[in-house]
Amino acid sequence: MAPTIAKPLLSDLVAQIGQVPLSHVRPVGDRPDLANVDNESGAGIPLIDLKKLNGPQRREVVEAIGRACGSDGFFMVTNHGIPAGVVEGMLRVAREFFHMPESERLKCYSDDPKKAIRLSTSFNVRTEKVSNWRDFLRLHCYPLESFIEQWPSNPPSFREVVGTYATEARALALRLLEAISESLGLERSHMVAAMGRQAQHMAVNYYPPCPQPELTYGLPGHKDPNAITLLLQDGVSGLQVQRDGRWVAVNPVPNALVINIGDQLQALSNDRYKSVLHRVIVNSESERISVPTFYCPSPDAVIAPAGALVDDAHPLAYRPFTYQEYYDEFWNMGLQSASCLDRFRPG
Ligand code: OGA
Ligand code: NI
Numbered sequence: 001m002a003p004t005i006a007k008p009l010l011s012d013l014v015a016q017i018g019q020v021p022l023s024h025v026r027p028v029g030d031r032p033d034l035a036n037v038d039n040e041s042g043a044g045i046p047l048i049d050l051k052k053l054n055g056p057q058r059r060e061v062v063e064a065i066g067r068a069c070g071s072d073g074f075f076m077v078t079n080h081g082i083p084a085g086v087v088e089g090m091l092r093v094a095r096e097f098f099h100m101p102e103s104e105r106l107k108c109y110s111d112d113p114k115k116a117i118r119l120s121t122s123f124n125v126r127t128e129k130v131s132n133w134r135d136f137l138r139l140h141c142y143p144l145e146s147f148i149e150q151w152p153s154n155p156p157s158f159r160e161v162v163g164t165y166a167t168e169a170r171a172l173a174l175r176l177l178e179a180i181s182e183s184l185g186l187e188r189s190h191m192v193a194a195m196g197r198q199a200q201h202m203a204v205n206y207y208p209p210c211p212q213p214e215l216t217y218g219l220p221g222h223k224d225p226n227a228i229t230l231l232l233q234d235g236v237s238g239l240q241v242q243r244d245g246r247w248v249a250v251n252p253v254p255n256a257l258v259i260n261i262g263d264q265l266q267a268l269s270n271d272r273y274k275s276v277l278h279r280v281i282v283n284s285e286s287e288r289i290s291v292p293t294f295y296c297p298s299p300d301a302v303i304a305p306a307g308a309l310v311d312d313a314h315p316l317a318y319r320p321f322t323y324q325e326y327y328d329e330f331w332n333m334g335l336q337s338a339s340c341l342d343r344f345r346p347g
Pocket of ligand 1: 233280291292
């Protein structure tokens, strides 16, 4: 009989348990089927060099981004402008955080999705039936000065290192949102303006080694509810995206970040660009750390497809909604492959 978990966090338990506890075992038929995954050589998704984004060849880069957003919903970027030292610092401090004693980490614990700063486990333990093999720290990051004082103060360099990364990540998100607006034939500022005062959340995901990766997920298939996600991953594979009904491994590429379209850009683009299903699988050998930056509208921003993208061939795909309305629905639904967006179709 598999043991049950009494403690909230995963990380300290795995060393003692040779089996996945029942709380984390997926029902047969809802397991990763690890043998049935496309493991392409290379990234598995388009790889775009941003070096020429600010030069005479901008148009080519913008078009490559547009193609990737319309076909895969995912791409990787190199020469993205975030200094290597900042990226390394972020991953180092993330590892240090999750390697601190459990008593220290638990000071930040909460299972309330409404809290701006919290350490938690799985996805939403209040609503889900089976837990996921993930602990995560969630931080609101923008405006930085409104939140940084509430961030963990341990490890001692946490606030400085993570604050620097968050600021750099925001600058990259804004550059990408401009390029994405342009690729749709809109004003460069369109997407950012549509997001109101904007918000930025970060997750620091910690996936400990798992004794039976075939029984559970790091994160089951889901689409991101925000506008755009910038994912920093360490050198360990685990992310997979869906393409033509098959799962494709997104293998880490040194110095590259993974970018994906979230539900809000799908809505704002009137379905031209796709928020795509993705999932995380775990492995028995190594821990994995990933740091997604979720760039999002402010809660009161009213999201509606760009007027210029609505015509006879592309009828209005969504009714207007506030991001708050959408976000509440997302956390209540739990992670599932049915898109939350379908609940916001017109009439
Ligand atoms: C997420 C996510 C991917 C990863 O946190 O929404 O999809 O590789 N993470 O951790
Ligand atoms: Ni995601």
